Amino acid sequence: MHAQTSGRIHPDYPSCRYGGARIAFRGPAKRLKGAYVTFLGGSETYGPYVAAPFPELVELQTGLTCVNLGCRNGGIDSYLSAPSLIDLCSLGAATVIEITGAQNMSNRFYTVDPRYNDRFIRASKLMKSIFYDIDFGKIRTTGQMLSTIARNAEDRIGFLKREIQTAWVARMRTLIRAIDGPTVLLWAADHAPFTSADGGTICRPPLFIDRAMLDAVMDEADHLVEAVIPPGEAAAGFDTIPPVPGDIGAAAGTLGPIAHRRIAAALKPVLSAMLDLDDSGESSNIFAMSA
DSSP states (O other): OEEEETTEEEEOOOEEOOTTOSOOEESSOOOOOSSEEEEEESHHHHOTTOSSOHHHHHHHHHOOEEEEEEOTTOOHHHHHTOHHHHHHHHTSSEEEEEOOOTTSSOOSSEEEOSSSTTBEEEEOHHHHHHTTTOOGGGOOBHHHHHHHHHHHOGGGHHHHHHHHHHHHHHHHHHHHHHSOSOEEEEEEESSOOOOGGGTOOTTSSSTTOOHHHHHHHTTTSSEEEEEEOOGGGTTTTTTTSOOOTTOHHHHHTSOOHHHHHHHHHHHHHHHHHHTTBOTTSOBSOHHHHTO
16 A cells, blocks of 8 residues: 655555564554465564565465564564464475574563563673673663664674674574474575685674574474575665655665565565465475365
8 A cells, every 4th residue: 555645655554463463563464364365474474665565475376365463673583472473384385584683682681662572671780790890771762772882892893793603592492392393494685605714794784694503403494495686686676766855775685676576586486486386386296286
């Protein structure tokens, strides 16, 4: 749904809820009848500022009902704190899990809001002892926390990085194991996952995630899809659907319509093979379609 104002098209998406969870997802809500695929992730899965995010494009290309459970600025904790969403995924034919940054997640150093994972709640005694010169009482988001530490305690940020990387691996393995059904991990970024020799991903989303971390969770998942978006295309296409005034800066940090089309194209063959879909999007596997 879009609202037309002064000749410019602005996104105006309804919200919806699933399974009794208190998280608001991008609507309209889908009917969970027959086979469906669930999509977990953060802002890129939610698809702000684009008319058709990649879950919707996959639905159009395969004919499968695709349920967008992306949380804006969300992370793994959003789902682990909502068992009804895990059940919803387990009842589906497959689940796609976007690789989100490791910063939006509670750990030994700090606590985030269980639903809105980018909201910084409190620092632990351990974190305060390491970053003794930072006033965490003034910090409201994980992004603000990271920028503050990088600016004032860069020599100690390695302690934080190692903690949240370890926590991410453990939490991701827990999430995948909790879903009773096929899972596809989705890497969607303007670069391939870094190796240790590349120096890590501290400043490029998904923050702190590297190849070794993905390797550490792949024994739990069925597939890994890497959709690497050329930097020049990452934010391309927003001129066709301009963001709401005041959100232009935020839109510049998200993937645009062209990137979403690339992601859908990367996911389609994997999901089609997994669910035994033919070229028309119909399944020849009766069990898959009745899962």
